[in-house]
Every structure is written in structure tokens, then in C-alpha cells.
Amino acid sequence: MRPFKVVSDYSPAGDQPEAIRELVEGIRAGDRFQTLKGVTGSGKTFTMAKIIEEVQRPTLVMSHNKTLAAQLYREFKSFFPNNAVEYFVSYYDYYQPEAYVPSRDLYIEKDAAINDEIDRMRLAATFSLMERRDVIVVSTVSCIYGLGLPESWRDLRIHVEIGKPLNPDELKKQLVSLQYERNDAVLDRGRFRSRGDVLEIFPAYLEEAYRLEFDWEDLVRIRKFNPVSGETVMELDELSIYPAKHFVMKEDAIPNALERIRGDLDEQLERFRIQGKMLEAERLKTRTEYDLEMLAEMGYCPGIENYSAPIANRNPGDPPATLFHYFPDDFLLFMDESHVTWSQVGAMYEGDRSRKQNLVDFGFRLPCAMDNRPLKMAEFERMLKQAVFVSATPRNEELKRSTRVVEQVIRPTGLLDPEVEVRPSEGQMEDIYREVKDRISKDERSLILTLTKKMAEDLTDYLTGLGLKVKYIHSEVETIERVEILKGLRKGEFDILVGINLLREGIDLPEVSYIGILDADKIGFLRSTTSLIQIIGRAARNQNGKVVMYADRMSDAMKEAIEETSRRRKIQEDWNTSQGITPTTIKKAINDILVRENELKKEAVEMESSVLINSFNLMIPNDRKKLIRELEKQMAEYAEALQFEEAATIRDRIQEIRKMD
Template identity: 60%
Template sequence: MEKRQFELVSEFDPAGDQPQAIEALVNGINSGQRNQVLMGVTGSGKTFTMANVIERIQKPTLVISHNKTLAAQLYSEFKSFFPRNAVNYFVSYYDYYQPEAYIPQRDIYIEKDASINEEIDRLRLASTSSLVSRDDVIIVASVSSIYGLGSPEDYKEMMVSAAKGQIIQRDELLRKLIDIQYERNDVGFERTKFRVRGDCVEIWPSYEEFAYRIELWGDEIDQLSIIDPTTGESIQTLENIFIYPAKHFVMPEQRIESAVRAIRDELREQLALFKDEGKLLEAQRLNARTRYDVEMLQEVGYCPGVENYSRHLAGRKEGEPPDTLYDFFPDDFLLFVDESHVSVPQVRAMWAGDRSRKSTLVDHGFRLPSALDNRPLTFEEWEGKSRSAVFVSATP
């Protein structure tokens, strides 16, 4: 992991109450105080105060905001304060989202429907790639950061590295890229795709605005470079590169096999329960749907609504919290909760709303009970994620 220092760039110095607030927060964090509060009216420079604390503490930092607009504003401010460090933006990537639901009173099933914003998806993936590759990272996120992501261990383990002079067959390199969910497209070159031109392989990482070119001489990597994905022009030559997965949800092939066995076992138990209760329609519905999903998982490693099987795919026990953005951070990170009088109640309410909707789906045979573990963190789980939290509010 690359070691760098946080370096605050500003033409202003702390003034008014800011120096005392900065000193008090830094002392509290260094003495192991778990929760602190930073209060100040709008326009009092709370973001600048937070930036000074980050520079003093020198720890990876997560800043939580209660909506995308405020998160974008904070992201812009922190980018200007820390131009030499990794400042990232992590919010929900949906432009439109209709969750899966069932209304029993009217017998209406609503299928999940969503439209994904490609640029926000790139920024989310850039957040996790920064966290696993360097330690001078600030991530500005919305409350959606408490929802399940992928396993950070799988994400790091499946990274593909390449170094100048490395011996590797071209076909082996291509297989590795496919394993981490990159797709070959020799005509339309875009994010999450790679193309092959003789002994030259070009990859556009899911989290970058540039692409990589790997030039082979036989089975040896002859040259590595950063290129403009539009023109193909070489921008910079490199000694080594690291390519992280195209998506957050990646896993080794053998994990899918064990997950399929666990899904089938759970299906048998739930079908027996439905039949004992005389719920034959629900049993038939669940059996048909789950068998289709299992076949898709075995054939292509994916199925619609695959996140509902995340407990089995990740090998978690019933009730265990999902992996989230918080698990990509080291244990000792700094958390700021902006507008905490709004953000904290949001965190508290999310688990209950998600549970209510999914319980209806489970009761009527649309999902297995394990779908309940595809969920956001509970408030208590969220509280336990950070050792040093600062709640920022303009409201006492």
C-alpha cells in the first residue's frame, strides 16, 4: 500500500473559534474518545475545521452526508483542500430505482427496475480501489454506504497485477481479466472492456478515466503504458500496474459451487415449511424461481437479483452483517457525520424499512429467507464500525 501524508492546501488559516475546536477534536481523537460533536451555524467553516483535523490526525477518513447534493458539495470542497490526496465520492449510483416488492392486498408483484449512472459507478469503484492501494484517502459518501457491497478480501485477492519483464502468456492474461468481470470488445472500447491487437492488450479500468496498454514480446511483458482511451495516444510509461475488479461483487468460481449447495438446502427447508402450512402456491412460486436462479448461477455466474443470495455467496452465517464500504477501511479510520441531526435518524430507519419490504416477499414465496440478510447495517452495527466519530451539526 502506498504511504502518503495528507496535505491541506488553503490560503486561509483557522480563525475565530476554529483553532479551539480543532485542538479539542484532535485531543479527543488521540485520547481514544469514541464520539464527539462539532457544532456551528451555517457558514462558520465546519468543513475547513474538518479538513484541519484530517491533516493533524493523518488517518483515512469517511465523511457521511444525508443526501447526494450535500455530499457533492462536500466532495468539491475537500478536493480543493486536498488536491494531492485521494478524495473520492461514494453515493448510490441509481438515477432511477424501483425496488422489488409485493402488495398482498392487491396481489401485485413489482419487479426491480433501475437505471445506473455510469460516472457515479466509476467514482464508487475509484473509492474502493483507492482504499486498497493507498492510505491518504478521504471518501465523501451518502447514507447508502451502509448497504452491502462486496467482500474487500475477494476484491483485493482477485486484483490483476502486471510488471515490465513479467513472464505471462497472452491467453492467461485475458482469462484473468475475464475472471474479474472485464469483457472483451475489440470494436467498442469503453469502461470495463478490453481489446486485443496482436500482442498488445488494452484495458479500460472500471474506475479510471484513462486506459492501460500492455505490450507483449512473446510471453514477456515488454512495455506498460497509460493511454488516452479515445485516441490511443500513449501518455506515460510505467514499471507496473494493478487492475482491480470491474465490479464490487466478485468471487472465486469454487465459492459459487458451495453457494449453490447452500441455496438448494435452504430451498428444501422452505418448501417443506410452505407445504406444512398449506401454502402450495407460494411453494410452487419459490421452487420455480429459485431453480431458475441456481441454473443461471451455475452457467454464467450471475442471475437477476443475485444480491438476494449474498449471504450464501459470501459464506456468511444467518444474521451476520454484510460487507460494506466501512469494511474497505482499516480498523482505525476517522468518521465525520455531517448534518448529523438528519443523517443519524436516516441510518436508524433504513434497516426497518428494508426488513418490512423483504419479509413480505419471503412470506409469499418470492424470495428465500436468506434474502433478509441482503440488507443495510442496523444502527447498532453502524455505531460499532468506527472508533473515532465526529458528529457535525448546525442544530444543537
């Protein structure tokens, strides 16, 4: 095994060495759960990297969204250039799940656009886990969703070696059974082509292809080559080729799987006949028999994941195989931004189940489709042998499980948590104008946080009318445009950014030295203690950082956030004094901003809430009350995950429904 080795110009500084020592000590002592409570900018990622280097274990790093996962992936790639650092997130650029709305007799067919590169990276992650131990996988919570059995994926690999007899025709048949497509014209990922005595294979998980040269039935040469230029990259003596998809079946498992699916079909058809649901029975019979024919002929069918339980010979209700099952037993988990990620894991199962229940009840899917699901929270927790929660604001869920809570407050740059002031709402516009003008004169930037999209837009118009360069961000601003806006802020194309929730962008804005929080005393998820502390941290990258809360009273959340910030600032000041450190603003290349973000879009949230709304009759008062309760649960889940714009979208829906009373 190639050892994990951090390659960096930096050495642990501040309280990083002590945090690394304590957490490594806990891991070696067998502590199951620990918490790294690290402030923004304290180098938590570097601390994680040094821990991995110390313990030398395969590691899964979980994040709550793709933006932050991508940032972590880049950072770990730079720290471990000689090890396997992989990226495992949902491969959908767009995803509309299969659903059925009974009240409108509306069937919504699954529609998706798969990102080919992310699909390759997912397969590359499992490939690395099969081939080596020096692996770090950076993932979102998609890692808790069902994946093909690792035993099947591993056992179905094809191993070839120079000098050993190998029938090219048999090899081609094997490749087809592994879901590779033959295309003698174009060699693409997940395809192979044959030209005389040469067979070229482009594995679904690599960026290079293989060229196998035969002398009749003798394999005489193996080369890895660039599929674009054709240039040889490496000569090999042997290689293993893994399946092109995660959901694959061993040939001897197909008859048993088909028998189980047919058995489930017969039971469900009988159930429908007893209930008098003849339409549902005929619908289910037609769909399932078509899938059975495909599975028998090809070993694969569209929506094969809905049959994952009978294929894997699992009992109803048993947890599915997930990415966790591809890791060795001694793997280590880092849960980044655990205050969000933990609750997000817990919310996945119920949302998935409620959608599939209608599909089963109305004959669109067999009951076994319910077992193609994310892990339940209890199942997820059982999978964790050792985990470190990482957050600036860990919640009780993480803290009560942790045998050690290690604090990392000192920033290597010497930067302090920003000063926080509370000012009255009256006259706030004039005060904001003075503050941003002062920042502009110093070539620094400002963020202003509002509670609603309309307020963000109105404030942008107001400040623009005063001759200032302002832009806003909210959920209706497209992903790519968001990236360009944030890049423009850093480059100085404009000076002020207005938004509702600027926590989730997953990037650093060291040019920002002033943050104005409007309606800071309002009660709700946008102004909770955790949210305020996270917002304050946005100004901690600049030596002149300052946060102003505009409010008419001191809320409990404001008081707690200010007290915590003051406590940290005092520790940081004492450290700087003892070490003779002068704080310096972080200098970070602007091109470090993530180029692609595939987070849940507003449209997906609106569709999800629409499906729920259409399940109720809005003309009946009791139905309206039930719907409001369900939407409030949905809103709370998004708020718990700090996905405030999504929560706000649902909040607006609730307000519209209440107007009907």
C-alpha cells in the first residue's frame, strides 16, 4: 500500500497541532465519535488531512452539498497528490423522480440528465476502493443511497494477463455482460471496439482506455492509451476491468432474482384483485413483465435499482448496499459541517418513502421498490465505526455522541473573529450607505443579508440609485450566474452583494470586510444562533472584518452569537499577543471559485411541494390544515439543513394557502 502523505508548504500552526494530537489519540484509543469544533478559517481541512496522514486509514469525507464537496475534493487532491482522492456525488444535472399524484391521476415519469463526468467519478471511487487502501472519498449524503452490491461488482471484474490464453470473442461477451457497449466506430467511456487482432476497451471509471493485442487466442500486449490522441501512456502485464455500472448481476444470480420478482408480482396482483383494483393490477403486470424480459435477456433493465432487493437476495426492509459497503471495516468518517449534514441524513428516508408509497399503491411499482432507498438514521449510525464531526457550530446530536470535543479557534493567519455591533433599525439605510462607502474607499467588499427576495431586490435598487455598484443573489438566480456574480464581487466589478442566505455558497470571500444583517432580531431559521454565527464567520477572512446587526431589541439568538464570537475573539487576541502575530487578510486566487454547482434548485423544491399540494383538496378546510402541517415539516427540514432559500420558498406557499381561509 502506498502510504498517505500530505504534500504542502504549510505546517500545523496555532491550535492545529493540539487538535491533531487529541483527535488522533482518540481514534487510536477506539473512540467511536469525536467532534472538531473549528471556527471558519482555522484550517479544519488541513487538520483532517494531517489526521489521515497519521492514522493511515481509508477515509470518507461527507459534506451536505455538492459545492462544499467539490471544494473539499480540490483541497484534498492538492494535499494528497500521490494518493487516490475521489469524488462521489449525485450524478444528475437534472432529476425529476418518478411519482404519482392520486388526486389528479397524474403519473410523473422519471426524467433525468446524467452528468457523464460525475458518473465516471462515482465509478472511479468504487474502483479505487477495490484496488487500494490509500483512498479518500469526498461525498455528499448521496452516499447513503442504494448502490449495487460490492461483491457482485468485484466478482464480475475481468482479469487478463499477458501470456495466458484468452479467447477474444469470449472476452467481448463478458464485456457485454458487464454493461459495456460495442461500438467499432467511436470509442467512448463504457464502450469497446474490435479491429482485427486488436480490442480497445474504455473503462467507465477511467480517463484512459486499454488496447489489447492478440495473436489468435494469446494476449501478447496490453497498453493504456489516451483515447483522444492515441498516445500510449503505459505498458502493462495485466489488468482488471470492472463493470460499467454499479447495478449488475452475476449470471447465476439472474434465475433466482427473476423468480423472486415473479413471486412478488404474483402476490401483489392477488392483493390488487382482492381489493378490486383491476386497473392497478393490469398496469403492474404489463410493466413488470417487460422488465423481467429485459433482465432475462440483457441482465439489465431501465429502473433496475427498483429490483435491487430481490437481485441482492435481501429480505423486505433490510438496508441496501451503499458506498459504505465498498469501504474496508476500519474506514474513518469525517462529517464536514455536521450541524447540517447529520440532520440531512435523517431527512432522506421519509421523503423517499412517501413518494414511492403512491407508486406501489397504484400499481406503478412492486413493493420491493420501497427497499431501493437511502439508509435510515439508525442504519446509517450503525455503519459508522469511527467518525469525527467537523463544524464551527456543532449541535447537541453530535456533541452528546462525542467522547471528545476538540476546539480549534486559532487561525494560522492570526485573523480574529470580526467585531460585532448592534445598531437600531431606524436609520439603517443611511448607516449601511456610510459603511459600504468606507469599504469602497479601501477597495473592500460588503455583504448585506435580508429576510426576503423582494427586500433583496428593493435594497439593490435603492443602493444602485445612490450610485453604488450592487448585485443580489437568491434562489431564482441560476447556478452559473451565481458563480459569475461571486467572482465579480471578488474582482471588484461591483462592491456590494445582497442576499437572503449567503452561507451555502461554499467559497471564501476574503475581500469582504463588512456584513450588514437586517432584521437580526426576528425569530426564525434565518436568524437562529447557528445561522448568525455562520454569517459572522463570513467576515473572518479579512483583518478589518466587522458585522453589524440591525435590530430593535436583543434576541436570545443574537446574544448567544455575540457572546460566542467575543469568547473566540478573546482567545485569538491572547494567542496573537503571546506569539507576536499581526493578523493578515487571506490572499486567495479568484479562480479558486467553484465552476459548477449542482445543488437542489428552486424548481425542484417547488415541484416537490407541488406534488404534496396536489395530494390534497384545497377546497376542504381540513385538507388545507393537514397540508399546511406537512409543508411546515418540509420547511423545518430545509431550515434545519440551513437551506434557507428552499425553506423560504415553502414558507411562501404556506402563506398563499392560508390566504384561502
